[in-house]
Amino acid sequence: DAKTTQPPSMDCAEGRAANLPCNHSTISGNEYVYWYRQIHSQGPQYIIHGLKNNETNEMASLIITEDRKSSTLILPHATLRDTAVYYCIVKSGTYKYIFGTGTRLKVLA
């Protein structure tokens, strides 16, 4: 599975959009991009996933570049409760997630 690179930390003002980047330059054609987040003292929580097209659900939007070498998770209106570590994972249809160290997002009041 492809390796991902994320910035270690980011800040975002409450109510503004949070844009979390992820580089996955070695991604292969059948590999999906997944995003999970982990709020303090909780287990990781699924947010969204995509293959080629941009995706949106009630939590977030996922923008994948045309060459699929990078993606951005967008939280449109960040709240204090979105403060968490966000993990970008690239994997194929197998079960194995390989978590990196993620991006620690702090939403500021």
Add this chain to the structure above:
Amino acid sequence: EAGVVQSPRYKIIEKKQPVAFWCNPISGHNTLYWYRQNLGQGPELLIRYENEEAVDDSQLPKDRFSAERLKGVDSTLKIQPAELGDSAVYLCASSLRGTGTGVYEQFFGPGTRLTVL
């Protein structure tokens, strides 16, 4: 719908003592995972079960760690004897399936924070 349940939430033991963690997955989920998460790191897979069969235990330190999933539902992860380096959060997760062409998100429990003194 109840989520993945783990107990205890916290455990403090002295080195060389045994310890066990329990996990109850989401009803109907065939696949169960145990992860270990060290401070400041992402979770790392220890073992995966498909029903009652351990299909990937390649990352489980078998000299001191053991796991079981009787009847393909609840699971227990044991460490005997514990070492200082075992201090971590132990996470259990479940999913409908582990492999295949579908995309099966994993649902995680809150974890057990183990401190070995």
